[in-house]
Amino acid sequence: MENWTGFLRLAVRHKEERTIPAEVYNRGAFKVTPPIYLDDPSQPCFYLMNPGGGYVGGDRYKAEIHVGERAQMLLTTQSSTKIFKTLTSPVTQDTSIVMEKDSYLEYMPDPIIAYQHAQYLQNTVIRMERGASLIYGDIITPGWSPDGSLFRYNRLQLKTIVYYEGELVVLDHLQLRPEVHEVEGLGILEGHTHFGTMTVIGEKATSDFVEQMSDALSACAGSCKIGLSALILPGFSLRVLASSTQQIEAIFEACQRCVRKQWFGKKPISFRKY
């Protein structure tokens, strides 16, 4: 097996109206909590943890997530993803997710905070079978530097690829390189500092549902700039330009709440992190 800084495999399966862990394996600097059932036995929550507190140059992390047929899972992180100065090779985070028939995954990691001179490459590949439903959101902050100035990292690259029944349905590729591009300028972040991207896929994402979501989120956009559009299969992509993590989280929560309620009759969740 390749030489990962941290490797993690987490599988869940459906059993008698519950979802239970089928496999939890980790090695090196990547851990996961035991399942926590936030008032809902059908959908356990797992928190990914980086015991080192952050990523450093050359770190390579790999996570394999498997959601069995009809199983449901909430996946988040215990704290933000911090990438420290990476003067050598970039930090990579590879995540591979398999969702079997009629499974449901909400994957909502904490924001990405890239420190001065950081380089971070995130590759996420999601393979969905028929009837599976997905909510996946990422938040990118302007990072951190000793003198408080923003966008001092070298490179952030997030690539998300989704296959549905073996067909490529989403290719989402974001690269922010403050040294090369004017990241705050026209066409990119356009004067905003924070960027949020969310992908929602599921048979219940009819065009009416997408339209209704677009109306609801536009109404609570405030000073954020929001874009929402239908994918090539039932589902949509949501993009948010904002000036704080909290603004994006509020919009993501509104979206998540609506999907949970209308598709699954579930109550809103609180990850109870802080």
Next chain:
Amino acid sequence: MDSYLLSLLQLCDSNLPTGAFSHSFGLETYIQNEQVVSKQTFAKWLQVYVREQLVYNDGLALRLAYEALVQDQWETLWNLDRMITVQSMARETREGSARMGQRMMQLGMELYLIPALVGYQDRVQAKQSSGHPAIVFAIIAHHLAVPKSTAILSYLYSCTASLIQNGVRGIPLGQTDGQRLFQELQSYLLQAVEKIEGLDEDDFGITSPGIEISQMKHERLHIRLFMS
């Protein structure tokens, strides 16, 4: 004299009926938000659109498609069609490109007999592919023996020519300003070709959040001159 020249001019002519005149690819949202209001602001927008959007998507797709055609690897063409289609998160832009690709494909079928184009159209009719102008352009340009970098430059020319005409109508600007913009943009198009030639396959599909959000927001504009 290059024997392909007249055919290439025909392919890049803004009168080529592909429907490009009805797509602004997000520009109309910037016009309505009053971010693009003058020759200067439009020039800046065009530079960003070429550098951040066309280079990593249409431009790189065209280059990779051309290289696949040289090696007779059609499967790569179909993969590129899928990738450039799903890369676009804004529905109107995605569907607009597919419509333009299909019309250019139909014209290509009327004018030439090219096996790859026949194969591409078969796939579109069977709903296995969407159709995209960058890939159709690569197929025709390769057939006409247009050198690769000339093909990329001409394609960028035809995309920006349509956008400039649309901007002149939509902002509005004078025709002479449009021509000046076009002349000023030339050095950026040459730089873009150089950039595209140096990219890696992994660079494909990089998105520009601001442009993309404007393309998404276009769906909800009340009064629209353009379909995207």
